[in-house]
Amino acid sequence: MTRIATPLKAWAQRFSFLLIIGMTFALMVMGSTDNRLVETLRTQVVDITTPVLETLAKPVNTVEQLITNVREIAELRQINADLRAENERLMAWHHRAQQLEAENAALRNLLNLVPEPGMRFVTARVVGDSGGAFVRSVLIAAGETAGVSRGQAALAGQGLVGSVVEVAEESARILLLTDLNSRIPVAVGSNRKKAVLAGDNSPEPSLRYLAPDEEVRVGEAIMTSGDGGVFPSGLPVGVISQVDDTGARVRLYADWRDPEFLRLVDYELPGLIAPLVEGQDQTAVN
Amino acid sequence: MKQTGLWYRLDTAARAIIPFVLTLMLVLLSLLPFNTPDYAPVVPSLAMPAVYYWAVFRPDLLPLWATFLIGLVQDLLTGVPLGTGIMMLLVVHLAVMGQRRIFTNSTFPMLWVIFALFSAIAYTLGWGLAALLMPMVPSGDPVMLQYALTVASYPCLAWLLARAQQLFLN
Numbered sequence: 001m002t003r004i005a006t007p008l009k010a011w012a013q014r015f016s017f018l019l020i021i022g023m024t025f026a027l028m029v030m031g032s033t034d035n036r037l038v039e040t041l042r043t044q045v046v047d048i049t050t051p052v053l054e055t056l057a058k059p060v061n062t063v064e065q066l067i068t069n070v071r072e073i074a075e076l077r078q079i080n081a082d083l084r085a086e087n088e089r090l091m092a093w094h095h096r097a098q099q100l101e102a103e104n105a106a107l108r109n110l111l112n113l114v115p116e117p118g119m120r121f122v123t124a125r126v127v128g129d130s131g132g133a134f135v136r137s138v139l140i141a142a143g144e145t146a147g148v149s150r151g152q153a154a155l156a157g158q159g160l161v162g163s164v165v166e167v168a169e170e171s172a173r174i175l176l177l178t179d180l181n182s183r184i185p186v187a188v189g190s191n192r193k194k195a196v197l198a199g200d201n202s203p204e205p206s207l208r209y210l211a212p213d214e215e216v217r218v219g220e221a222i223m224t225s226g227d228g229g230v231f232p233s234g235l236p237v238g239v240i241s242q243v244d245d246t247g248a249r250v251r252l253y254a255d256w257r258d259p260e261f262l263r264l265v266d267y268e269l270p271g272l273i274a275p276l277v278e279g280q281d282q283t284a285v286n
Numbered sequence: 287m288k289q290t291g292l293w294y295r296l297d298t299a300a301r302a303i304i305p306f307v308l309t310l311m312l313v314l315l316s317l318l319p320f321n322t323p324d325y326a327p328v329v330p331s332l333a334m335p336a337v338y339y340w341a342v343f344r345p346d347l348l349p350l351w352a353t354f355l356i357g358l359v360q361d362l363l364t365g366v367p368l369g370t371g372i373m374m375l376l377v378v379h380l381a382v383m384g385q386r387r388i389f390t391n392s393t394f395p396m397l398w399v400i401f402a403l404f405s406a407i408a409y410t411l412g413w414g415l416a417a418l419l420m421p422m423v424p425s426g427d428p429v430m431l432q433y434a435l436t437v438a439s440y441p442c443l444a445w446l447l448a449r450a451q452q453l454f455l456n
Contacts (some may be wrong), residue, residue, distance in 0.1 A: 016350065016351070017350060017380075020350050020351060020354050020376065021376070023354070024354065024357075024369050024372045024373055024376065025369065027358070027368050027369045027372065028367070028368060028369030028370075028373075028415070028419060030368065031367055031368025031369060031419070032367060032368075032419050038368055041362060042362045042365075045359060045362040045363060046362070046363060049314065049317075049363060052314060053314060053317060053318065056314060056315070056318055057318055057319065060318050060319075126319050127318075127319065128317040128318070128319060128363065129317060129318070129319035129329075130317070130363075130364040130365055130366070131316065131317070131328055131329035131364075132328070132329075132331075132364045132366055132428075132432065133328060133409075133412075133413075133424075133428045133429040133431070133432035133433075134366045134367070134370065134412075134413075134416045134420070134424050134428075134429070135364060135365050135366050137364075137365045138319065139317070139363075166365075173365055180420060180421070180422060180424055181420070181421060200422075200425055201424055201425045201427075201428050202425060202427070202428075260319070
């Protein structure tokens with residue numbers, strides 16, 4: 001009996017081994033062809049896991065807050081002085097902004113501009129961070145039911161972080177600007193040179209497709225251009241940190257480690273004419 | 287008597303899935319967002335050392351399909367091209383299965399060195415697969431960083447898993 005059983009067992013083992021390898025390859029092919037089944041599976045698994053991650057994240061957040069608190073207490077004096085200085089600077093900007101706002105409103109009136117499309121914000125907690133070697137994305141605990149939809153822009157405190165790529169019922173995945181697959185139409189500097197911000201898994205994404213005769217300098221600000229009508233125009237993105245022969249790199253305003261909460265911009269585009277109008281409006285401001 | 291038999295069987299079953307459940311928990315743990323400064327954007331793969339550990343010490347409790355499932359969940363959650371992570375875990379598991387003889391009587395440093403070797407193969411393969419499945423070749427730096435972190439996390443993780451093994455499985 002054992003004489004037959006042993007080879008049979010070995011054969012079964014080899015078969016299951018081949019089956020598993022085969023299944024892995026099948027999944028790879030299915031995954032790379034934008035298969036609907038794979039997408040459903042992905043969103044389902046993410047939806048099931050999100051509440052678990054949320055619960056697990058709570059003690060982590062507490063510890064984190066504790067560490068931050070201790071750090072801040074040690075540096076309280078310095079932080080206070082910095083904030084005072086910043087406040088003074090910001091007050092000056094505040095006055096300037098008020099002036100510009102009034103001037104902008106007056107000019108709009110003169111031109112009879114179409115009003116800007118409305119914006120709605122959804123704020124969501126970040127519950128998962130892929131932190132992997134190949135992708136840069138985060139999971140948030142808000143999905144379709146909260147009004148999240150594909151293509152929405154995600155902002156952290158200081159600027160754009162990424163965009164929504166996958167939506168499940170109660171969760172969604174945000175592709176970060178630093179990810180290899182991220183391509184965002186942006187405008188550079190005060191004269192709004194058009195370019196595409198392309199991630200490459202490094203902390204500082206690069207600028208691509210600048211017109212050949214246009215030059216960019218370190219320190220120029222980058223904002224979304226609104227081209228393609230997916231993102232609203234004028235969301236702050238970052239500043240140019242280095243320029244060399246191979247191109248320019250952008251330091252993002254939103255640090256990758258900032259987002260504990262993300263704000264998603266629900267941008268209701270009334271018609272295709274709106275981005276054009278908004279583009280003009282932006283140049284008028286600048 | 288029958289009651290004890292049932293309980294005994296339930297208990298054994300619960301113990302038998304511990305390696306699988308613990309490894310799955312580690313996958314979730316590595317997904318948690320840590321927002322403290324000074325923390326790298328790349329986190330170590332916690333599943334890989336765990337798969338290696340169980341494949342070495344309790345291969346009976348972590349069959350190949352369990353590794354496949356863990357890899358599948360991890361790939362779906364992290365959003366990498368599907369199959370990349372599965373293949374990396376399977377490579378480590380299969381390497382252990384294929385070289386079973388070297389693990390008898392091997393010391394801790396030996397196990398660590400072998401893990402570093404096996405995971406190097408897994409990461410090289412994973413990077414190659416990602417390059418095939420993604421629109422462009424992913425930069426190697428984060429991959430190297432994650433590999434280094436994963437190897438560095440092995441002693442700590444192996445210690446924890448050994449405690450868990452003592453607690454639940456012996």
